[in-house]
Amino acid sequence: MRLAVLVCLMFVWCxxxxxxxxxxxxxxxxxxxDNEKKGVWLMGVLDGTIAESLPGSGETGPWLATCIRExxxxxxxxxxxxxxxxxxxxxxxxxxxxxxxxLKEFCGE
Numbered sequence: 690m691r692l693a694v695l696v697c698l699m700f701v702w703c704x705x706x707x708x709x710x711x712x713x714x715x716x717x718x719x720x721x722x723d724n725e726k727k728g729v730w731l732m733g734v735l736d737g738t739i740a741e742s743l744p745g746s747g748e749t750g751p752w753l754a755t756c757i758r759e760x761x762x763x764x765x766x767x768x769x770x771x772x773x774x775x776x777x778x779x780x781x782x783x784x785x786x787x788x789x790x791x792l793k794e795f796c797g798e
Contacts, residue, residue: 715773715780715787731766734785738792756796768795 713730721727735757742754757765772791773780779787 713784715782715784718784719773719780728762728766730784731769731788732762734788735762735765735792737785738789753793753796757792765792765795768792 718727718730721730739754739757742751742757769788769791772787773784
């Protein structure tokens with residue numbers, strides 16, 4: 690009985706941790722059926738990238754935040770989704786890392 694409770698608690702804890710981390714692979718993103726959910730997820734990635742690009746907040750510096758702010762969301766989304774469609778070999782990787790890398794490349798790092 691104790692073992693069953695322990696296993697259940699570990700299962701709940703692991704699931705809660707994965708949801709809290711928001712780990713979405715490129716494949717998960719491609720498989721999302723709700724277009725609005727894709728937009729909300731990507732907006733969160735962009736907001737996080739802007740926040741970490743503020744002076745003193747990260748390694749990328751403010752140039753990346755400035756670049757993101759200078760473009761329309763639908764343009765940045767199209768660039769990210771175009772990359773995913775053209776590079777299925779990267780779908781196993783975290784989608785946020787793919788998006789951030791593509792943004793850095795697009796913005797001219």
